[in-house]
Amino acid sequence: MTRPDDLLVVLAGQQNAGKSTLFNLLTGARQHVANYPGVTVDKQYGEYRDPSGRVRTVDLPGTYSLTSFSLEERVARDFLISESPDLVLNVVDASNLRRSLHLTLQLLEMRLPVVLALNMMDVAERLGAQIDQEQLGRLLGVAVVPTIGRKTEGRDRLRQVIRAQARAKQDAGREAEILVRYGDLEPEVVELAELIARSPGLESFPSRWLALKLLEGDEQAVKWIHTRLLTTDADALLERAALMRAAFEAAHGLDVTDQIVACRDRVIARFLERTLRETSDGSPTLTERIDRVILNRWSAPLFLILTVFLIYQISIVWGYELTTYTWPLLAAFREVIASLLPSAGFLVDPYVRALGLWLVDSANTLLNYVPIFLILFALIAILEDSGYMARIAFILDKVLHRFGLHGQSTLPLILGGVFAGGCAVPGVMATKGIPDHRARMATIFSVPFMNCLAKVPLYTLLLGIFFVEGKTLMMFYISTMTIIFALLVAKLLTVTVLRGQETAPFVMELPRYHAPTLGSVLRRAVDRTWIYVKKVGTIVLAVAVVVFTLLQFPGLTSERKAHFEQRGHAAVALFQDALAGNPYLAALQDATLTDLVNYYDDYRRAKLNAKSQAASQAVEARFQARNPEFHPFVTPPAGDQDARAASRALRALASTRTTLRRELREETIVHSVLGRIGRGLEPLTQFAGFDWKINVALLASFAARESSVATLGVLFQQDADTNASLEERMGAATRDAGATSLLAVSLILFFALYPPCLATTIMVKVQTNSYAWMLFSIAFPTALGLTVASAVHSVGLATGATGLQMMTAVYFSALALLILVGLLSGRSRPQAPEGLLARAASRG
Structure with missing residues (x-):
């Protein structure tokens, strides 16, 4: 109230x-x-x-x-x-x-x-x-x-x-x-203001200000007149304003807007003569001295490329090393959650446990990259606070213009993730500040090509598996190639579907350089990372629930379930036969084999996570206290041959159980709704090297980009109770399936060109007010990405090239095409109306 x-x-x-x-x-x-x-x-x-x-x-x-x-x-x-x-x-x-x-x-x-x-x-x-x-x-x-x-x-x-x-x-x-008096224009301003003041319906508008807007030919002011007045009265008032404007410009050879700006500027100059005293000796300021180097026509591109390289080297390459410290913490968290959930079944887990671990694995896969994002966001905050981000817009203006974009396209592209770590949603939202329609539409369709925050986990994952030695070079290719693709696509659209729209001049102030404050940089890094964490906790987990359901439904037939149960019973029978006459078999009289195997799996994971002798001894003590009867099965006492035999039998049973669980899970997924869709897409995606698992992950990523890694994390989960990192699980599984770095490059290129996520497509609809453009933003990148990925994978297979060699070939081919298109584009900028130029001049 x-x-x-x-x-x-x-x-x-x-x-x-x-x-x-x-x-x-x-x-x-x-x-x-x-x-x-x-x-x-x-x-x-x-x-x-x-x-x-x-x-x-x-x-x-x-x-x-x-x-x-x-x-x-x-x-x-x-x-x-x-x-x-x-x-x-x-x-x-x-x-x-x-x-x-x-x-x-x-x-x-x-x-x-x-x-x-x-x-x-x-x-x-x-x-x-x-x-x-x-x-x-x-x-x-x-x-x-x-x-x-x-x-x-x-x-x-x-x-x-x-x-x-x-x-x-x-x-x-x-x-x-x-x-402010407007000189030779003042009589027209006074007369028109009086007409406005006497017009019923315009009382809420300042009459003198509205008169100036009508004399300038302001489109919104014209709409107000039509909305507030009767048609005849509106036409008469607007006609009078148009006649005044035409007569003034014909008599003085000067645009009305120029006259208005000039008169205001003279008043401001008189005010400043009486209020402002400058004691500077006229020597160049620090900002001017820095800009002489940073904005030099020869050195500016080098500084820009070096900036991009350092951001990725520090955050992605060096920052990735920190994940070796975060993963054990996440694995320990998973152990805590697993202990609170119902115990695992011999072959099929209770639904609550299966879904709970699926969600934890989905979240952990993404949370493991938090250190990377903290560093990345801190570096971007430094660029913003220092003032160099605006220089990037200035440097790129001429380049952007050659490809149908606008200097003010820089901010949406930066928000979208030029340096990675951005998001296409605010990037598309920011396009509403671009004054001309053609550049604005081209920017809307270019922003999703940027390296948004959600793409980084997949890039990091694939580079960590397939490009350990060439990670720095690959990250440089990825970070700059997306910009190349975006510019080429923008040029294609502006000469086809967006052709004929007018452009507007680029106007942007270059702020003075400021030293970033530690508090501001840290706060921004933490705030942006927290947004990412919240997204993991909401959108990604929601998508994970949907994907989990679609991967479980409709489930296996009763015949296939019986088949796996029969193999399970056979494994148990072998275990019991191996322990026939063994005194340790008596320890199982009051317990189930499932409890023993779960105990063994828990012990094995705990020992793998123990990084020191003291930690290993603590694990032994903990499991000895947890179940003294089971402990000899996992750590046979020295010289106890019966315990050794029991331990060997248990390892064989656990290995068979793991195999059965993996086969059952994969068969369930293959015959699920999402699995069938992934299989159905294989005839289209096989040329890019994508199997059904990758197809499923890409489908999940449409709802949220992060879901691609989260889904891969569980699809390549060899066992529901393993704590191995995704790089270890996926690396082993893909290499066993014959995957190579060439497939990784194909997937990276497709993901870079992949359609925007669901939230971004909705924002495209909001900004364009068109369902047709929204559908176009989905269909066009899909076709483009699949074409590029298929061509690269097919050529690579035919020539025997490695992934890094194909990535290098694609990069320099795209760069050559970009340079050629840029050189063929017109060198001169469209001329803006004189009034617009005056207005731009007034902005410093």
Whole structure:
């Protein structure tokens, strides 16, 4: 329930002004904050309380203006108009006031109560800028509060001013109307504003601001007029605005938008002459000196490639070594869960135990990679906080443009996982900030090719099995090849189904370099890893339950069950015959053979996990106490020949039982619903080298990418009670089946081109508002991935090439094609309208 003293405060500001940092500072929220423009791609909500009541706070997308130039600008503007906030906290970069104040003037023209937060004051002072804050506030007619968001300075003062200014209810619109006069355009602005003010239905709009929008030809403003007025009145008003615009441009040879931007810029310049004093000696700043090297046309690509290489080398290659420490912990956790579940049966386990261990194995397979992700996310956070991530967008802009993408496609691609560790869902969501439709659609279909977080476990698994020596080179191929594929696909789409759509110029601010803070980097790494862990605990486990059910249903026929039971009875009979006359057979009078075999299996796993002599002795003591009668079967006393014979018989029985359980489980899976589907797909996938198990894992991964490894983990489980790692189990099973590194490369390439997961396809539908495009996002990558994987596997078999040799051939072939397509693409960028160029210039 909203109380009278409750406030609605919105934060508005340009990209990379520290707006999200102040939002976190005010509300205590832990929103993703980075030194990269456009991190906030939608409205973020939070709240805090002051002595007078609750303050609901909204962080709007970062925007340089309030036009309909991009979706972020429309989202911010529509919220300001529709919600009528009590106050707008305009966050500006104190070190770049001339660019920042353009948005401030537009907010004031909207008659919104504004408080100006001069953020990054420490940066401004370091650059030699001295700002007369009181004088700036008097000129603008607003309260001004200096802040340093990343150092948590200014929060209390900001909260006090927000409450005080909201109570004052000052008419910011009155001051705003006299701040900027538009020269030769002013008569048209005044006349059109009067017409708007007299039009019933437009009372909620600031008349002068709406007049400017109509003179600019703003599409959304035109829609508002049509929505709020009768058809004849709307047509008359819009026709009058169009005539004014045409007459002005014909008389002055100047675009209306250019005139508006120029007049605002002159006002800002006059204000800064009276409020800003710069004491810098004019020498290059640290950022400028670094950029001379980092952004040099020759060295920039080298730094970019080196960055990608180091990220994968440190996180995937070196980080993988940490899994040797995490797996024993996960194995111990599995032992605890197994001890709490019903005991295993001789051939068939109780359903609760089978499902429980399936879920634990699915989760453990993925949780084993947590150390890799912690390192990976920390490295990405360092890139974001340092400011280099924005440089990557700048470096890639010309390249992206040649392939039909846009400089602003960089953020969606990064979120999708250019460096791995991303997710296609936020990547596709972030495409709404791309101003032109063609580049936006091309980016939507390119983002799923990136190395999202969920693909990394499968890559790591296959490299750990088949490419122990060439892991570094393979990870470099994988990390860069997906970008090559994405660019080629984007080019293909833009010259075919997306042909004819207009493009827009690339505008992005390069932030100053900042030293990442240890706390921010660690918090981001932990937060993102925790998101991954929660996904394992929800989506992946839900998929695991479905897959488990589909792999068990409908089960074996009664004849096949009887066959396995008969073989089990035969194994038991052999055991009993071997112990005929043996005194240790008496120990089994009050126990079942199943209990003894389970005891033996538990003992064997515990001994394998014991890494020291002390641990091994502890295992002996624990199992001696657990069942003294069974212990001689697993550790025969010295010189006791009967115990030795009993132990040999038990090992034979346990080995036969393991074989029977494996055969029974595999036959059950083969004849299950999912197994039959996997078998049915083999005629299509055999050319890529995929058998039914891989097909089943790939089908499961459509719901969640992580499920591919989780499903493989249990499909290649030699025994339900083994604690061997997936690399050990799958490596042994695949090598026994004749699998080679060539199959691994085929699977890697298919997985890299595989359709987006279910959540991403839903987001494609949301962003494109089309089921046809959603289906296209599934069908096209499937066909492409299967074609590439089949070609690589078939050629490799025909030539006798190894997996690494084929991967190298594919990589350099794709790279050559990329270079050829890039060279053949037009070198010149499309020219934007003059008004757009003026607007871009105003953004610094």
